[in-house]
Amino acid sequence: MAKQPQESVTVTLPAVPLGYCKLGTQVAGHTFEASNAAAIGLLQDAGEGKVFKPLGKPECGEREINFYESLAAAIAATSATGNDLNDRGDSNLTDLATLAALAPHVPRYYGQQKLFVNQRQHTFLKLEDLTHGMSKPCVMDVKVGRRTWDPLSSAHKRAIEEQKYVICKQQLGLCLPGFQVYTPQLVRQGRDYGKALDVAGFRQALALFFKSSHSSSETVLREVLRQLCGIRAWFKRQRLLHFYASSLLICYDYEQLHHVKQSATHLTNGHQLEQRPAPPVDQWVHVRCIDFAHIFPAKDAEPDQNYMFGLQSLIDIVEYMLQR
Ligand SMILES: Nc1ncnc2c1ncn2[C@@H]1O[C@H](COP(=O)(O)OP(=O)(O)OP(=O)(O)O)[C@@H](O)[C@H]1O
Ligand SMILES: [Mg+2]
Incomplete structure (x- = not known):
């Protein structure tokens, strides 16, 4: 056939x-x-x-x-x-x-x-x-720690990691592999953007992400700070684990920024507004630790100074943005 x-x-x-x-x-x-x-x-x-x-x-x-x-x-x-x-x-x-x-x-x-x-x-x-239920999810992945190679990494892997995101990683103990934000248009940036950042650029990226010019950004920043401080409290207490190349994922719903503003208007001028009151802020702002592929038992029960250094830098930047 x-x-x-x-x-x-x-x-x-x-x-x-x-x-x-x-x-x-x-x-x-x-x-x-x-x-x-x-x-x-x-x-x-x-x-x-x-x-x-x-x-x-x-x-x-x-x-x-x-x-x-x-x-x-x-x-x-x-x-x-x-x-x-x-x-x-x-x-x-x-x-x-x-x-x-x-x-x-x-x-x-x-x-x-x-x-x-x-x-x-x-x-x-x-x-x-972590973005479930958000109609306009703004998401930022911040990798934490000056050292992003784990104790079992080869010399080659270690060299590769040390050449990535050099300035931010060494000075802040942080790097920015990617984020998306509504401005109100959706803006997405990947690792090439993050790799080119110096410290000032990193701060500007955070300002863009939190829309520091937006009147409701203070609500988001305060909640992010509160959650970051909760994570810091855990790291100060624990002597069990060291986190390498792990990230903090920061998510908030851009849509809710308008609700915050409207609730505030509602309170100040007493007019009845059609919109329902904004849900509690911890329902639409989430900061969580993610990516545990390189987590190791703490050697000699030492605290995870590498992670805490980066986390503290992020807390300092958020506090600075709140003071302005
Ligand atoms: N629980 C989650 N909810 C929402 N988005 C998530 C969640 N976990 C991860 N993501 C998204 O996926 C991205 C990658 O996640 P993650 O860092 O865990 O994977 P990875 O880097 O590919 O993993 P690995 O380094 O283990 O190979 C994050 O930047 C985030 O955008
Ligand atoms: Mg990751």
């Missing part, structure tokens, strides 16, 4: 399961590529409010799963014993209580999920979508 000519089929990447799509608000990290089926980014589901993070390299994936599973176990142990683990004098229990206290500062974890993407099965972490 004569062979039929083969039809060429063009597959649009990524090929994802029904009900899932690329995470539209992803601003940094590993992403899908149109011509590389092996490049996998984050997914989101249809309206459920979860994101799906691919595990990546085996050693990175294992560390990140271990982190989320240990945190879940610590939360379970703490709630089972009525939050009094600190008082029992058992150092293991104290460590569990310390770890559990990080929970409000990281996305909620819903276990692992296997999904077929680009015709291959991959394991994903199912996490709370």
Whole structure:
């Protein structure tokens, strides 16, 4: 029988399961590529409010799963014993209580999920979508620490990391792999923008992100500062873990800035406004620690000075913006 000519089929990447799509608000990290089926980014589901993070390299994936599973176990142990683990004098229990206290500062974890993407099965972490419910999500990924290579990195990896984002990383202990903001048009910047920044440029990027000229930006900045201080308090207390190449993800809903303004008008002139009052600010401003692929036990129970230096720089910048 004569062979039929083969039809060429063009597959649009990524090929994802029904009900899932690329995470539209992803601003940094590993992403899908149109011509590389092996490049996998984050997914989101249809309206459920979860994101799906691919595990990546085996050693990175294992560390990140271990982190989320240990945190879940610590939360379970703490709630089972009525939050009094600190008082029992058992150092293991104290460590569990310390770890559990990080929970409000990281996305909620819903276990692992296997999904077929680009015709291959991959394991994903199912996490709370920090931008869920936001109609105009402004998202900034700030990587924390002067040192972004972990204790097991090769000399080559260490050299690569030390050449990236040099000025901001050394002077502030921070770098900016990406962000998106509504101005009101959507503006997105990736790692090339972040790599070119000096300290003044980094401050300007934050001013743009928080729209320091906008009359409601103070509300956002105060809430961001409050959440950053909560994270700092945890790092000051803990001697368990060191976070390398981990980020703070800062998200707020641009749409709510107008509600804040209108509520203020409502209070000052007493007119009845059609709009509902703005939801509590901690429902539309989130600062969370993310990306635990390079998290290691603290050596000699030392505090994580590397992370705290960067975090303090960010707090200083936000405080400065609030004073102006
Ligand atoms: N829980 C979340 N909710 C909303 N967006 C998220 C969440 N986690 C991650 N993201 C988005 O995905 C981006 C990349 O996330 P992350 O840093 O965890 O992945 P990665 O850098 O690719 O990971 P790795 O370094 O482990 O390979 C973040 O900058 C953010 O835009
Ligand atoms: Mg990352």
